[in-house]
Amino acid sequence: MLELDIGSKHSDYLTKKGYRRHLPHISRFSQRIRSATTDREESITDNPFVYGNIVYAHSTSKTEKNTKALTNASRATIDTEHSLDKRTEHTSWSNIRHVDTHERRSTDHKDIPPQQIARTERFRQSTVSKQERKKSLVGPTPSISKSNVDNAVVHNANLGWKPPPNAGENGTGVAMVTSQLIREQLIQMEDGYKKYGFNEFVSNAISLHRSLPPRYNEQECRSIQYRSDLPDASVVIIFYNEALSALLRTVHSVLDRSPPHLLRQVVLVDDFSNLADLGAPLDDYVSRLGKVSVVRATSREGLIRARLLGLRHVTATTVVFLDSHCECAEGWLEPLLSRIAENASHVVVPRIHSIDSKTFEYKQTNLDKLYVGTFQWNLLFSWMPVQPAEKRRRKSSVDPVRSPTMAGGLFAIDRDYFYKLGTYDPGMKIWGGENLELSFKIWMCDGTLEMIPCSNVGHVFRSRSPYGSGNNIATNLARLAAVWLDDYRVYFEQDKFSYKPENVGDVSERQELRRRLKCHSFGWYMKHVLPEKYLPADLVAHGQITNKLYNVTINMFAGNLSVTIINDEKRFSYMPTEWSMYIGQATIFRGDYCWDADQATAAVVLQKCHDNGGSQTWTYFPGLQRLHHLSSGRCVQLAEDAKLAQGFKVVLSLCNHGNPSQRWLWDKSPVLGPSWRKDEAAGIPVL
Numbered sequence: 001m002l003e004l005d006i007g008s009k010h011s012d013y014l015t016k017k018g019y020r021r022h023l024p025h026i027s028r029f030s031q032r033i034r035s036a037t038t039d040r041e042e043s044i045t046d047n048p049f050v051y052g053n054i055v056y057a058h059s060t061s062k063t064e065k066n067t068k069a070l071t072n073a074s075r076a077t078i079d080t081e082h083s084l085d086k087r088t089e090h091t092s093w094s095n096i097r098h099v100d101t102h103e104r105r106s107t108d109h110k111d112i113p114p115q116q117i118a119r120t121e122r123f124r125q126s127t128v129s130k131q132e133r134k135k136s137l138v139g140p141t142p143s144i145s146k147s148n149v150d151n152a153v154v155h156n157a158n159l160g161w162k163p164p165p166n167a168g169e170n171g172t173g174v175a176m177v178t179s180q181l182i183r184e185q186l187i188q189m190e191d192g193y194k195k196y197g198f199n200e201f202v203s204n205a206i207s208l209h210r211s212l213p214p215r216y217n218e219q220e221c222r223s224i225q226y227r228s229d230l231p232d233a234s235v236v237i238i239f240y241n242e243a244l245s246a247l248l249r250t251v252h253s254v255l256d257r258s259p260p261h262l263l264r265q266v267v268l269v270d271d272f273s274n275l276a277d278l279g280a281p282l283d284d285y286v287s288r289l290g291k292v293s294v295v296r297a298t299s300r301e302g303l304i305r306a307r308l309l310g311l312r313h314v315t316a317t318t319v320v321f322l323d324s325h326c327e328c329a330e331g332w333l334e335p336l337l338s339r340i341a342e343n344a345s346h347v348v349v350p351r352i353h354s355i356d357s358k359t360f361e362y363k364q365t366n367l368d369k370l371y372v373g374t375f376q377w378n379l380l381f382s383w384m385p386v387q388p389a390e391k392r393r394r395k396s397s398v399d400p401v402r403s404p405t406m407a408g409g410l411f412a413i414d415r416d417y418f419y420k421l422g423t424y425d426p427g428m429k430i431w432g433g434e435n436l437e438l439s440f441k442i443w444m445c446d447g448t449l450e451m452i453p454c455s456n457v458g459h460v461f462r463s464r465s466p467y468g469s470g471n472n473i474a475t476n477l478a479r480l481a482a483v484w485l486d487d488y489r490v491y492f493e494q495d496k497f498s499y500k501p502e503n504v505g506d507v508s509e510r511q512e513l514r515r516r517l518k519c520h521s522f523g524w525y526m527k528h529v530l531p532e533k534y535l536p537a538d539l540v541a542h543g544q545i546t547n548k549l550y551n552v553t554i555n556m557f558a559g560n561l562s563v564t565i566i567n568d569e570k571r572f573s574y575m576p577t578e579w580s581m582y583i584g585q586a587t588i589f590r591g592d593y594c595w596d597a598d599q600a601t602a603a604v605v606l607q608k609c610h611d612n613g614g615s616q617t618w619t620y621f622p623g624l625q626r627l628h629h630l631s632s633g634r635c636v637q638l639a640e641d642a643k644l645a646q647g648f649k650v651v652l653s654l655c656n657h658g659n660p661s662q663r664w665l666w667d668k669s670p671v672l673g674p675s676w677r678k679d680e681a682a683g684i685p686v687l
């Protein structure tokens with residue numbers, strides 16, 4: 001049976017707020033609900049779900065539906081004896097009286113008049129304005145029990161929708177068939193995407209303790225024996241208006257899959273969220289977990305400063321930063337701590353698996369297809385495959401992998417070493433660039449940044465970030481370049497979209513930190529950490545590739561090569577493609593795509609750069625204006641094709657010195673700037 005009780009706290013609150021005149025109405029409603037019992041035990045199912053901050057028991061009874069409408073008005077909470085999660089004990093909410101079955105008395109069903117419900121709704125709207133609800137929870141808020149929240153977010157009916165059995169278990173995804181959803185459910189799903197950047201509707205349907213794929217940890221990893229004296233860890237998780245189910249699943253994955261003697265604490269840092277369920281209900285929930293605390297920022301700080309706030313509450317030897325939408329696999333923590341225990345200057349990141357933002361499928365990456373961090377010259381982070389030289393250096397597939405940069409959301413670091421490095425640049429705001437600043441600083445100041453293959457953590461790569469950065473990214477990147485890039489900052493400054501010189505600010509304190517730590521030059525970093533990255537000054541050729549005879553240029557369109565007529569203004573409404581070719585790197589590329597050859601059709605095509613030479617190897621002869629494909633021995637030619645809109649295609653053909661369709665020009669000269677390769681060739685030491 002369900003029973004409603006306003007309680008003296010709520011009565012005092014309403015009296016204080018001047019709503020004493022409403023208490024008789026609420027009292028009558030409460031009495032009416034107490035007397036309205038159901039004659040069928042089956043009408044109350046064991047399928048509680050969340051609506052707002054209130055946990056309801058799903059029922060088809062009319063009395064139950066009326067009870068739901070009254071609950072928000074009285075700020076009371078309905079609970080049920082049923083519990084779906086058998087792993088935790090049932091803890092009642094405050095102001096709830098449990099009535100045993102033998103105490104239930106049969107009474108007549110009495111429907112609550114619609115007029116009374118309407119009056120209650122007007123009362124609710126008069127007491128809680130939208131602005132007040134954004135700022136804080138209005139009135140005394142019932143505490144939230146672990147079992148209730150587990151059941152609620154795991155088996156959230158989502159306005160009547162029931163998830164399939166074992167939804168999401170073993171890391172499987174939950175595919176939504178939108179044609180089977182009613183309009184209100186579709187609206188709720190769309191709102192979740194807008195609010196959180198992922199499918200909250202599905203997240204709410206998946207257990208907070210869901211199992212992950214059995215292959216998440218290979219045999220090579222399971223056979224490793226870790227030392228018994230590993231340092232302990234504090235896990236810091238920043239959140240801002242995060243979906244409650246995603247946040248709690250992150251927390252439980254840490255608690256469930258970390259050795260208790262190694263996990264000192266979990267610090268949740270609330271960056272001034274304004275969602276009600278992230279307020280008092282979350283505080284009360286985590287207070288029952290043990291080792292978990294919530295730190296509240298008094299204003300919006302942004303990711304960088306919120307992490308520093310959390311760092312001040314860390315008591316363990318090491319600190320592990322996680323995003324608020326992760327799932328840690330079994331054995332995720334020990335490999336990270338083991339590497340740090342070997343040397344405190346080792347900064348480590350886990351092997352990150354992607355959690356699909358739509359279905360929440362846990363997509364595993366294999367040991368033979370590992371990726372590490374790099375950067376573009378606009379100072380934005382990007383991924384790249386582990387390079388051949390690093391593969392040769394490693395003796396085992398589970399050895400640490402050197403990573404030139406890190407994405408920054410998930411990493412572990414010795415707490416004292418983090419402070420020694422100066423933590424984050426305090427002049428950076430919100431987010432953006434802090435990951436590269438820390439990456440460069442680690443390597444240049446005699447530390448190492450590594451990815452640990454046996455540490456597995458899933459991460460939801462969502463469609464957007466809740467941290468609206470505005471112009472802060474430009475400021476952060478300008479500060480990064482001014483402190484750490486030395487003469488190489490010229491390449492960043494040539495990017496007119498990223499560089500804003502007026503935004504640098506005072507960087508003298510960070511420059512003094514670099515001098516005090518006796519850090520290497522950025523040229524040293526490029527030579528020893530990221531030698532595969534070629535510099536604009538090393539360009540053999542750069543710019544648009546054109547054939548003057550036919551007035552066409554070669555463009556990249558929708559991932560494929562296409563030909564554009566130069567004097568066709570309509571076709572030049574978008575930015576023409578600029579290609580690059582570097583000294584010692586015989587590829588023609590744009591971003592991650594390289595020219596390649598289709599042996600079957602002899603067409604020149606675009607493929608992802610694999611850095612293994614072969615069919616992606618080209619040579620340019622400036623005097624002959626010829627592009628030569630090394631493996632086939634043929635030359636790039638413009639061939640007529642009436643089937644194509646422009647009448648041409650780019651193919652490989654036998655080289656012919658007299659054929660003007662094989663003559664190609666690059667429209668830009670090599671860029672002037674520093675190059676450690678040229679310095680080394682000139683006998684200049686790179687320190």
